[in-house]
Amino acid sequence: MIRVLLADDDALVRSGLKALLRAEPGITVVGEAADGAEAVRAALEHRPDVVVMDIRMPVRDGVSATRDLMAVPDRPRVLVLTTFDLDEVVDDAISAGADGFLLKRATPEELIAGIHAVAAGDAVVSPAVARRLFASHAARIGPDHMRAGRLTDREADVLRAMARGLSNTEIAHTLHLSVETVKTHVKHILAKLDVRDRTQAVVWSYRTGFAYRSDRPGGG
DSSP, X not given: OEEEEEEOSXXXXXXXXXXXXXXXXXXXXXXXXXXHHHHHHHXXXXXXXXXXEOSSOXXXXXHHHHHHHTTSTTOOEXXXXXXXXXXXXXXXXXXXXXXXXXETTSOHHHHHHHHHHHHTTOOEEOHHHHHHHIIIIIHHHOOOHHHHTTSOHHHHHHHHHHHTTOOHHHHHHHHTOOHHHHHHHHHHHHHHHTOSSHHHHHHHHHHTSGGGOOSOOOOO
């Protein structure tokens, strides 16, 4: 059972999300918060697996709350759910340590899939946000050839599969690898790209255009 905490200053939004998630097998809502400060306190009290976090909230915003939650032992995963897809909002949320980023116009199916994905340790970036990341960054900075060149062909395949939102199990099936081998590739990808986690690797792949390139880096 995935334990979820809802953090949003709009009571109607929280009510709608709670009704949606309570009808979903395998997910239970363990708490709510109306601002970032409440979200941190509620997370410490209820120990959720996933916090669905709004960005723009009073008292403390979701970015600040997310940053604090990253320091919590056995920290919850954070799925940002917001109206805003501005570049600086995405940057701030990812930099704070968010594990996923969805817009509030996402479908119920996308939200539920996102919760399951981040709970399993996978990265989630909404397609709309991914397109914006590519459009706003790739044309200006181009692919990061130095870091991309560190990846082997197989690691490049794994990274592009991660960017498509596939889980480790799905990547293993698609590329005919064991799950443990995929995990090893992911570990190497994070080290070679010098990024903190899976979400940052996915964001890097979109920002540089790597996720859209069909050629391999030729690392062997």
